[in-house]
Amino acid sequence: MSATPEAIFDCLSIANELGPIAGGAGESEIANFGYLSCLLSVYRGVAPSDWGYGFAATKAAAPYSEDLSDAIESCRLSGLLEEGPNGFTLSARGLQELVGLSELKRFRSRRAYLHAACQSAIAIPLPLVTESLSAEPQLRQALRLSSLRPLLDEAGRHVVLSHFAALSQAVPEAQDLFVPAVVWLAYLARQVEADTAEFDGIGAEEG
Amino acid sequence: MNVDPAEMVGIAEQLYVARLAATMGPEGTEALKRLLLMVRQVHLAITTERMTNGLVVVCAVDRDDPCLPGPSASFTDASALTAYFDGKTTLTVQVSIDGLRVWTRPLEQDLSFDFVGYRYSVPHRETIFTRNAQYDVPVIRMSASYFGIPYFMDLKRSLEQYGETWVKDSTCEIFNESWLDPHRLLFAPEPEFRMRRSLQRHLRSGLREHTSVSIMPEQNINETRPVDIKVTWACNRVALIEIKWLGKSAAQGSDRCTQKHYAGRAKEGASQLRDYLDAYHKEVPHEEARGYLAVYDARRRNVTAPPSTISAADAAYYRYQEIEYDAEILARPDFEQPARFFCEAAL
Secondary structure, three states: OOOOHHHHHHHHHHHHHHHHHHOOEOHHHHHHHHHHHHHHHHHOOOOHHHHOOOOEEOOOOOEEOHHHHHHHHHHHHOOOEEEEOOEEEEOHHHHHHHHHHHOOHHHHHHHHHHHHHHHHHHHOOHHHHHHHHOOOHHHHHHHHHOOOEEOOOHHHHHHHHHHHHHHHHHOOOOOOOHHHHHHHHHHHHHHHHHHHHHHHOOOOOOO | OOOOHHHHHHHHHHOHHHHHHHHHHHHHHHHHHHHHHHHHHHHHHOOHHHOOOOEEEEEEOOOOOOOOOOOOEEEOOHHHHHHHOOOOOOEEEEEEOOEEEEEOOOOOOOOOOOEEEEEEEOOOEEEEEOOOOEEEOOOOOOOOOOOOOOOEOOHHHHHHHHHHHHHOOOOOHHHHOOEOOOOOOOEOOOOHHHHHHHHHHHHHHHEOOEEEEEEOOOOOOOOOOOOOEEEEEOOOEEEEEEEEEEEEEEOOOOOOEEEEEOHHHHHHHHHHHHHHHHHHHHHOOOOEEEEEEEEEEOOOOOOOOOOOOOOHHHHOOOOOOOOOOOHHHHOOOOEOOOEEEEOOOOO
16 A cells, blocks of 8 residues: 555645535545546646546446545554544644645645635535536446446546536636636536436426 | 536526626635635534524625624634524624624624625525625525535434434425425325435435435336435445335325324335345345335324314324334344434424
8 A cells, every 4th residue: 555645645635624614524525525626637727647646437426546545544544634423634743744745846736726626515515516526427427337437538538628618618717716616516416416307207406 | 428518607607606706806706715614614503593583694805804893702613603692683703814703783784895795594595795796595495504504424313313303393395395284294195205305305415425315216126116215325335215104194175094104114114125125235245235214203193184183192192102123124234223203293
């Protein structure tokens, strides 16, 4: 088990950001918000390969990263993360570590993506953020094919970029990534509502 | 799977976050984020039932001046409001540099500086407002506040909270439509559809880490009857939730009950769920399935169709009458202790 520095940084950042919102971050939430952060970097024109680690889609339409999973375990074992009833929170040492890492140039650019992704959970109820993300086109495809698939490979990136082209037209002036993040999640939430209504055999209702 | 750019634009034109960002720029967006975090923390500290006179939260864009004259209380953390607020007045909260300022008076005057505000009005209306505009907040029918939904990691705790908060006094709008009469003595025919929708909505917005909460279509577990709701998590865990209701149902104007369900119905549900679990383990052996039985208990003594007045004692007769299930079923490691939601009458 060897976690990449980027995955360590992301896992500490997400646990820290979700603390005031939800009391901590669950393991799959760290994967979800890590993936959303990575997608926001792609929205800003960064190549997925520059993220530092990769993601795959599980059969249940959830993003998974072995690097993040290793990072959580590594941070837990070294006492940087503590597990509580609301998920993982930072220990005093974990917070100190995060503050130190945040000053490194290596992580500077990803802080904005992590912050915007996690802050979306103050504008949209947290469980609906992760549920909406399951309608991200690559994850939907994984659910349909019921297969474990890599995310943001060449074909996947192409599909996501078509969403992001529409998104940048919808919020052309937005400087804060929080805004496109929330608008895109609201768009994906509508896909989930439509899917749910179709599955349940009823008309779509409130969002 | 193809993107619909027009729909995306439509969302950006409606959604309060995008509209506010378009008019107030990055500083306004930053203030909105600080505001929303405080709104959530205030809602978690004070239930909406105690906010009988409404709530206003404001966050100044570029300064820390008080939004109201006169003395205010100051706290570093909104959780202090639980003990501080007595529920008898309106509440005005301002996000400050080191926490929050609180007044038990309304914000009636126009502010001289740029700010982002939130207003909760009774009953259940939420708006975001600025000096020049007002934006509606999305509505979730299962929650009194879009920002105050309690989150749960654990399905059992989430079910308990659902029963206590939404079913006991029929405060869930979706579940409330199950009743035939305003006194909540009889259900309308086939109330289970609304029970499923109500519980699904609750779990989708409050249960953390799930990937889907689905109402199951017919004949998906075995060929006799389906389980009602399936919750899927990112890993290989699933929960199968069987819903049963107890009491009587009748059609409007009819003098005959269409269905009468007693304690035996809940026991049947436990047996059915055991069978579903056995079938599921065989069919999908790589998933960890766990069974949950949710019982909506609307039993009343001496109730008939059409519903007429009954005594308070008759209405509450079954309130504490727990159901004795097959001990072997309860001892199964994949079977959670059944949740009974006693539905109070409104006499």
